[in-house]
Amino acid sequence: MYGNAYIENDTKLVQSAQVEDPEKLAEFEARIARGEKIEPDDWMPAEYRRQVLRMIEQHAHSEIIGALPEGTWITRAPTLKRKLALIAKVQDEVGHGHLLYAAAETLGKSREAMINDLLSGKSKYSNVFNYPAKTWADIAVIGFLVDAGAIVNQLANAKGSYGPYCRALERICYEESFHLKQGYDAFVALATGTPMQREMVQDALNRWWFPPLMHFFGPPDTISVHTEKLMRWKVKMMSNEEMRQDFMEQYVPKIWELGLTLPDPKLKKKEDGSWEYTQPDWDEFFRVINGDGPCNKERLAVRRYAEENGRWVREALMNPTIKHIVPYA
Amino acid sequence: MVTSLDPRIRRADLEHSPASSGLNPNEHWDTFAIFHQDKRGTAHEFVGIVHAPDPEMALVFAKEQYGRRKKTVNIWAVRSTDIYTFQHKDEDMFSTVPEKTYREASGYPVRKRINKYLEELKAMRHKPVEEEEEA
Numbered sequence: 001m002y003g004n005a006y007i008e009n010d011t012k013l014v015q016s017a018q019v020e021d022p023e024k025l026a027e028f029e030a031r032i033a034r035g036e037k038i039e040p041d042d043w044m045p046a047e048y049r050r051q052v053l054r055m056i057e058q059h060a061h062s063e064i065i066g067a068l069p070e071g072t073w074i075t076r077a078p079t080l081k082r083k084l085a086l087i088a089k090v091q092d093e094v095g096h097g098h099l100l101y102a103a104a105e106t107l108g109k110s111r112e113a114m115i116n117d118l119l120s121g122k123s124k125y126s127n128v129f130n131y132p133a134k135t136w137a138d139i140a141v142i143g144f145l146v147d148a149g150a151i152v153n154q155l156a157n158a159k160g161s162y163g164p165y166c167r168a169l170e171r172i173c174y175e176e177s178f179h180l181k182q183g184y185d186a187f188v189a190l191a192t193g194t195p196m197q198r199e200m201v202q203d204a205l206n207r208w209w210f211p212p213l214m215h216f217f218g219p220p221d222t223i224s225v226h227t228e229k230l231m232r233w234k235v236k237m238m239s240n241e242e243m244r245q246d247f248m249e250q251y252v253p254k255i256w257e258l259g260l261t262l263p264d265p266k267l268k269k270k271e272d273g274s275w276e277y278t279q280p281d282w283d284e285f286f287r288v289i290n291g292d293g294p295c296n297k298e299r300l301a302v303r304r305y306a307e308e309n310g311r312w313v314r315e316a317l318m319n320p321t322i323k324h325i326v327p328y329a
Numbered sequence: 330m331v332t333s334l335d336p337r338i339r340r341a342d343l344e345h346s347p348a349s350s351g352l353n354p355n356e357h358w359d360t361f362a363i364f365h366q367d368k369r370g371t372a373h374e375f376v377g378i379v380h381a382p383d384p385e386m387a388l389v390f391a392k393e394q395y396g397r398r399k400k401t402v403n404i405w406a407v408r409s410t411d412i413y414t415f416q417h418k419d420e421d422m423f424s425t426v427p428e429k430t431y432r433e434a435s436g437y438p439v440r441k442r443i444n445k446y447l448e449e450l451k452a453m454r455h456k457p458v459e460e461e462e463e464a
Binding site: 298 | 333334335336337338341343346347348349350351352353354355356357358360377378379380382383386393394397398416417418
């Protein structure tokens with residue numbers, strides 16, 4: 001799962017990007033224009049390396065952190081089948097994190113360095129995981145709609161220019177299709193269930209539409225020279241707004257079909273085929289990215305706890321020759 | 330103060346757990362290249378890497394990461410540092426001669442040569458007859 005396709009938070013660095021050899025740069029851009037993939041040992045502009053690395057790293061962190069809100073409900077899944085599906089999904093998300101860290105590592109940053117940057121708050125992850133999963137219906141909404149959003153984003157990114165990222169995404173998208181379907185199944189089960197179940201899923205929808213789902217793809221892009229370059233380099237494949245429109249086009253009808261509502265009175269399909277909607281509070285989006293969301297502290301505290309409390313296991317495995325110690329008593 | 334909805338996280342007592350000192354370099358170990366076989370008798374195919382402290386753990390992690398869904402009959406794990414490779418930038422070393430049909434069966438058109446020979450033979454046999462008719 002992933003969203004906020006591109007969180008740009010250090011424009012200063014971007015402006016100071018170094019000047020590249022024009023001949024190599026032209027050849028690099030020509031390769032991308034021809035549809036070739038860039039591989040780890042190919043020449044690439046420093047700015048390309050930095051941007052792709054940051055994007056894959058954010059994606060990896062999002063998968064790892066994304067396992068937490070859903071993991072909350074493993075112990076309390078309503079049936080054995082739902083529990084098995086949820087465990088499998090959460091395991092997949094962590095697996096995706098590992099695949100993506102591996103892809104990011106090919107650009108020269110170690111996994112330890114990436115995790116340290118996550119724990120220190122330097123690296124970001126998708127905002128959507130900083131909101132709590134309050135009831136079982138939240139799990140259905142996440143599995144259905146957050147994963148649907150992730151698929152829109154990841155199918156676009158899978159056509160990008162960096163080979164290792166595309167290959168990781170190929171497998172990830174395949175597994176996400178199961179996530180989406182099991183989420184849709186759980187969602188429909190509640191929506192077609194008892195009045196209390198319908199009420200539960202409606203309540204979850206109301207909380208997840210604003211702000212998490214409407215924030216998911218990030219604010220409408222300002223078309224700058226920088227954005228154009230990222231699109232030319234096939235780092236960014238679709239604008240945030242294009243992805244949001246694609247998402248609404250595919251999924252709003254599926255929600256309405258079940259007689260459920262979305263908490264946006266403006267929401268409707270316009271005559272030109274695009275969707276009209278109320279802009280969410282983008283100030284909140286930036287507040288949450290910078291640490292002030294309902295669950296930011298908890299999410300990072302859990303990761304820190306896991307790293308600290310897993311250390312003795314890693315150390316024991318690292319040094320299997322450790323001597324036997326005679327017990328005290 | 331973290332008040333989680335997850336009972337397991339509440340039990341973990343995050344408030345009193347030690348502060349993070351960060352990961353040390355290589356604390357997540359070296360990488361192993363993983364080769365996956367989906368059917369007995371087919372080639373093992375490279376599918377990705379895992380981080381592991383030793384080959385046995387690499388196999389355990391690889392089973393989870395690359396063998397949890399699709400059909401798997403076997404997995405190989407090879408320490409990444411044990412893989413010797415050329416550089417892609419040197420790929421021109423593989424272009425030795427421009428044309429390699431001399432290494433292919435198709436580079437030897439034997440039948441063409443035989444047919445040409447038989448044609449010539451036939452022409453020679455008919456030649457005297459033609460001369461007689463003219464005479």
